[in-house]
Amino acid sequence: MTLKEISKIILESNKIGLTFHTSPDGDAIGSTLGLLNGLREMGKDVYVISREVIEDNLSFLSLGNEIDGKTAEPVKDTDLVIVLDCGNKERICADLEGYEGTMINIDHHISNDNYGDYNYVDPTAAATAEIVYLLLKAFNFEFNCISEVFQKIGSCLYTSLITDTGSYRHSNVTKRTFNIAGELIGCGVKNDKIHNELFGNKPYNKVKLIGEALNNLELLVDKKVSVIALSMKVLESFGMTNVDTSDIINMVLNIEGVEVALVLKEAEDGVKGSLRSKNEIDVRKIAEIFGGGGHIKASGFKISDMSIDEAKNRIINEIEKEIKI
Numbered sequence: 001m002t003l004k005e006i007s008k009i010i011l012e013s014n015k016i017g018l019t020f021h022t023s024p025d026g027d028a029i030g031s032t033l034g035l036l037n038g039l040r041e042m043g044k045d046v047y048v049i050s051r052e053v054i055e056d057n058l059s060f061l062s063l064g065n066e067i068d069g070k071t072a073e074p075v076k077d078t079d080l081v082i083v084l085d086c087g088n089k090e091r092i093c094a095d096l097e098g099y100e101g102t103m104i105n106i107d108h109h110i111s112n113d114n115y116g117d118y119n120y121v122d123p124t125a126a127a128t129a130e131i132v133y134l135l136l137k138a139f140n141f142e143f144n145c146i147s148e149v150f151q152k153i154g155s156c157l158y159t160s161l162i163t164d165t166g167s168y169r170h171s172n173v174t175k176r177t178f179n180i181a182g183e184l185i186g187c188g189v190k191n192d193k194i195h196n197e198l199f200g201n202k203p204y205n206k207v208k209l210i211g212e213a214l215n216n217l218e219l220l221v222d223k224k225v226s227v228i229a230l231s232m233k234v235l236e237s238f239g240m241t242n243v244d245t246s247d248i249i250n251m252v253l254n255i256e257g258v259e260v261a262l263v264l265k266e267a268e269d270g271v272k273g274s275l276r277s278k279n280e281i282d283v284r285k286i287a288e289i290f291g292g293g294g295h296i297k298a299s300g301f302k303i304s305d306m307s308i309d310e311a312k313n314r315i316i317n318e319i320e321k322e323i324k325i
């Protein structure tokens with residue numbers, strides 16, 4: 001499947017729903033909103049399907065207000081659903097059981113199941129937004145001058161690049177990543193403003209919660225694994241039951257000698273986990289054991305019907321096996 005062929009299917013569709021993976025991160029949201037803004041500009045009837053609400057630090061993006069958690073399934077007459085940044089069907093943040101129309105899967109996870117009727121999976125893309133950028137180029141968005149539309153779309157795509165590469169620090173960054181970033185800057189995208197929106201707007205309670213989390217930090221498996229478990233009680237006491245912990249996990253991955261970082265959050269319906277790896281250890285494999293997915297160096301999962309302590313023990317067990325191989 002080429003992007004030209006995908007662009008043709010999009011053009012021929014009348015009502016298009018866009019969706020992404022559960023617990024949508026900067027790339028899921030950025031690539032989706034980039035495409036939403038682009039297709040809207042072209043006059044297409046397009047909307048977002050998501051059972052979850054956009055995170056506060058991403059809500060500055062154009063049309064971010066439309067990710068309000070109120071449209072969990074395709075609306076009537078939808079003839080195309082495009083799933084972005086999601087490796088498998090089970091992780092889609094939408095209820096698609098009753099949906100019978102066409103599905104396109106656009107992603108960069110190496111483990112992608114090719115669950116769509118049409119699939120475009122490019123594991124060399126640092127972020128799904130790189131693919132969306134190329135797709136928009138196929139629709140003749142040139143990104144060659146300063147314009148309001150390019151700035152809107154560009155800010156979404158730039159946000160994806162920043163969040164999926166750890167601000168261009170991870171090994172997934174390629175020449176293409178920087179070329180795209182360069183073009184977007186050339187269109188008037190303000191990298192400093194985006195950086196501040198993403199990382200410089202922490203609520204006071206969030207910083208206090210980081211203090212609490214660091215207080216409870218443990219080093220396990222010969223001090224190679226850093227672990228933080230946040231109970232619902234603690235999260236509630238800071239008013240942060242839906243907190244994004246990507247900054248916390250990166251902080252504790254940076255400890256000398258640590259190879260893997262694990263953050264667990266207790267929620268109403270189970271335990272949410274995030275994993276990060278500094279070097280060789282494949283944390284996607286570990287997440288997959290618990291029904292999750294992601295990348296070699298960053299993955300996530302959700303376990304239901306298990307206490308946070310039991311979840312912690314089981315996951316540590318699996319990490320230990322992986323480290324000892």
Ligand SMILES: [Mn+2]
Nearest residue numbers: 027085128164
């Ligand atoms: Mn991604």
